[in-house]
Amino acid sequence: MSLQDKYKELTDTAGSIGIVNLQVREQDNVLYIDGEAPNGAAKDKLWDVYGKLDPDFRSGDVVMNINVSTMAPGARATVTTQTSNLNIRKGPGTDQPIVGKAAHNDTVTLISKTNDQWWLIRTNAGEEGYAFAQYLSPQ
Amino acid sequence: MRKYQWFSGRILPAIVIAMLLLSSCKPKDSDIQASIDAIRKTTPEMTGVVASVSQGVVTLTGECKDDAAKAISEKAVTVIKGVKQVIDNCTLTPPPPPPPASVVIAPDDPLTKEVADATKDYPGVHSDVKDGVVTLTGEIKRADLKTLMMGLHTLKPKKIDNQLTIK
Numbered sequence: 001m002s003l004q005d006k007y008k009e010l011t012d013t014a015g016s017i018g019i020v021n022l023q024v025r026e027q028d029n030v031l032y033i034d035g036e037a038p039n040g041a042a043k044d045k046l047w048d049v050y051g052k053l054d055p056d057f058r059s060g061d062v063v064m065n066i067n068v069s070t071m072a073p074g075a076r077a078t079v080t081t082q083t084s085n086l087n088i089r090k091g092p093g094t095d096q097p098i099v100g101k102a103a104h105n106d107t108v109t110l111i112s113k114t115n116d117q118w119w120l121i122r123t124n125a126g127e128e129g130y131a132f133a134q135y136l137s138p139q
Numbered sequence: 140m141r142k143y144q145w146f147s148g149r150i151l152p153a154i155v156i157a158m159l160l161l162s163s164c165k166p167k168d169s170d171i172q173a174s175i176d177a178i179r180k181t182t183p184e185m186t187g188v189v190a191s192v193s194q195g196v197v198t199l200t201g202e203c204k205d206d207a208a209k210a211i212s213e214k215a216v217t218v219i220k221g222v223k224q225v226i227d228n229c230t231l232t233p234p235p236p237p238p239p240a241s242v243v244i245a246p247d248d249p250l251t252k253e254v255a256d257a258t259k260d261y262p263g264v265h266s267d268v269k270d271g272v273v274t275l276t277g278e279i280k281r282a283d284l285k286t287l288m289m290g291l292h293t294l295k296p297k298k299i300d301n302q303l304t305i306k
Binding site: 028117 | 239240241242252253255256257259260283284285286288289290292293294295296297298299300301305
């Protein structure tokens, strides 16, 4: 069975929940899926389907790079760490000094995107710095 | 009175005959069509263009590959003898869709550091990056697996080899 068949439900779901700029390509036995989700919930749904088709993400035959289009400068995002505070750093990298913290479930303002991993943000307390995008969920 | 008879008897028939002769000299629509077909054979720009002729008016329809081909087709038809007007209703062929963008794989240099950043909050997880392949070993809580994976998949790896023990 080809990868496109194996993950047909995944790519079909991507189409039906409004993933834009969707690109699905197979290369060296890996299916690369790229696109932009309209919101965090759509991205979450897609990951649930992926987890169903490939339990525990064991096969290593998909790379699904889905960004959320509402992650835009000026938007607000919730800090979705496990439980701990989110470090706010002087520069985009974990080797950069910590200049502040945002609490779990706090809301911050997105200022600008450095890359897929780092955003310059501002906390409600007015602290500005770089935070890891993985722990920011758009509202 | 005699003058009138002379006119109706000699001049009028002569005028009528002359008019008939003149009109029969004009190329017929079928001649124009034949000329267009001949031109088409030597004008590659007219491929895909359909021409119809009605009373000396040529209507072009179909598809032209670009504006230049459209202009050439129109000009080639305009110069045919007997063509009074050319109505160019050709549409331009839409450009082919762009080929799918090739898969971008992050080089190991930023990737190794980014994977370290993404895994640092999961103390039981060890990562190794080689030629774009991210290998995960160690252990992780089931509740954390999806979040970790969502982060790693945005780093543009070639592949993620998940060998984690899930608790």
